[in-house]
Amino acid sequence: MTRRYLFPLALATVLTAGLATPAAAAGDAEWRADLTTVDADDTGVGAHDGAIRLDRAAPTPASARAAVRTGFLLLEPHDLGAPANAVAATVESTVPAGAEVAVDVRGALGGDRWTEWVEARPDAPAVLPRAVGTVQVRVALTAEKATPEVRRLDLRAFSAPARTDGVTAEAAGLSYRVYATREGLVGGTTANGHVIVSRDHFVALPSRRGLSAKGTGTYSVRVCASNGRCEWAPVWDVGPWNTKDDYWNPSATREMWKDLPQGKPEAQAAYENGYNGGKDQFGRTVANPAGIDLADGTFWDGLKLTDNAWVTVTYQWTGSGPAGFVRTEAQNGTVNVRGGATSTASQVGIAANYAQVRVECQVTGQSVTGTQGTSNLWYRIASGKFVARAYVSGVSGATAC
Template identity: 85%
Template sequence: MTWRYLLTLSVATALTATLATPASAAGETRWRADLTTVDADDTGVTVRDGALRLDRTAPAPASARRASTRTGFLVLDPQRLDAPANAVAATVESTVPAGAEVAVDVRGALGGDQWTEWVEARPGAPAALPTEVGTVQVRLALTAEADAPEVRRLDLRAFSQVNRSGDVAAEAAGLSYRVYATREGLVGGTTANGHVIVARDHFVALPSRRGLSSKDTGTYSVRVCASNGRCEWAPVWDVGPWNTKDDYWNPSSTREMWKDLAQGKPEAQAAYENGYNGGKDQFGRAVANPAGIDLGDGTFWDGLKLTDNSWVTVTYQWTGSGPAGVVRTASTPLNVRSSASSTASQVGLAANYAQVRVECQVTGESVSGTQGTSNVWYRLAAGKFVAKAYVSGVSGATNC
């Protein structure tokens, strides 16, 4: 089947290099995406005969346990707009066999390496942006169980429109919900963003690609806290468990699926506890636990010191505001201490590449790390501190 469709969305998104740029009307930006280049940020896609195709070796999201569903991503370069915009329309020329899908995800730059959440642009279903942005980015997601889809052309138009009502502004710390966590395991498997899982790995999986970071980045990270008081900050590198289109942390009005469920309640939890959707996930599988997040083994065992699946409190860092930084270590996670000293008790971990929200800063022990030497420590939460020497990009943090 060959088809074309028009997508209008109100979300911050970014596109990349242009080919021939159509004429733009006042207050809008038009461009054509370059689909001829695949680089290190892209996974599971290839260019052949002038078309972008899903590669036969593309991975399936490990956490979703759907080995037959391959997924590939082409992440386009950020596109600077001629005028601020909060919507992007896309015209896609593609061939999509039965059982396959081509989706256009979009996000907008908020400054300081911060981005809005990825939101899918759908035909006739605009998505609201929280604010107008000057730079957008687009990601093509190709999925298939058998025959691969291909995309031959992608034209884009950024403009401003009236936002939908009903969106809820996040507090400074970000949206936070209590959900059931399971251990992902699957060492040697490949996550949705192309990361190969290693022993005692530090990352998490959420059941929607709206919060999926590219490999070796933490633009979308979470803070996961257990009832024992320990927390880990970890990047979202996989899609699952159970579902792949369940962004349950978002308001019901903007949720991808299951719009009749309360904000903060995963579909798997509703299916398991209340028989929602006949007790099944989006693929028709009987839900065996109420999980709303999967934890890498290192996050599960070392960060939170869990011994079994458990209820945890998850804060979705990208939904917050205020100072933020990125953990940069040689590879191992950064110790989170109970005070501003390397001899204080360890009360959690912050994974390499994870984004952390900073409440305030204090003066403490001088530490040397990847970001130089400093006696400044950042408080990430009550009684939880990390050394500035291992955190990059924080701006505007006030004294505690």
């Protein structure tokens, strides 16, 4: 990433601290983030004199259609030395009106799998759903006009009372019926820095808690239409309508709109019931109940949709059990999902490059050669839907169907 040298702003300094966290104790892991450089994993930010600021060309999340520039500094994973489930953040920053600095934390689950991102707020630490030995921190910067600046970030990991979300996900993951719209916007830039191409394959959800970094599918969904077709695709953008509406999460841990039932997007409530005066978080009148945006390839080729529609979305990272990631030779490639364990079986969907797939079981079928070598094993990733093992990496513990 090109380093940008930006002029400083004469603004008041804001110190954001974990005020509600317990005092540091023996055994807590403490460290200071490196704010001196940015690299290819970072989006829309630049480093100058040991501080991080939004790049002048920072993208506006295409799906949200709101004039809020967004950038992310993704720090290297940090080994805690001992398991912990909470991280407090102290931030020294300059935040002008209309701007925001947020610190997100996630925990490593092994095998390229992570917990969802959880924000470490000024009055509360990020509490993860389980204790982990490695965490990763992401600094999110947003601005309508003048950019915020982060000069120092101190972090502390410790043990806190476990979360009580009150929900146990099925092995396949949480699943809800929501309204889908086509994102389009070819040539635009997504929240994670991906430039949208024709017939692209990804989705947008209205919260950065489930946003994958560019070129990864840590957070992916399975989207199924009423015609029986499904696509597995990574979450690469934030929207539609809102940017802080993780509606798939329990109300108690939902980022905003905590009085809405789990699984109901704020835009749907606003459109159907006049919730929040019929407006989104930006004060815009909601024109449809969309809870997911689909890239053109996902919309047209994966699901064979011709108009906006109600779909069933399964949030893959909320599941448990064996899982892997689709790997194709082409950057924007896809793998056919078949109705049986052979390449001559009917195509019943598509799995996009990088997408995470949950494996129900495996069967022996036609031998196929792909990015992961040659194999006659096929994974069942939904009822009546199979993908060749030759195109899926990282699966461990799959049992016979």
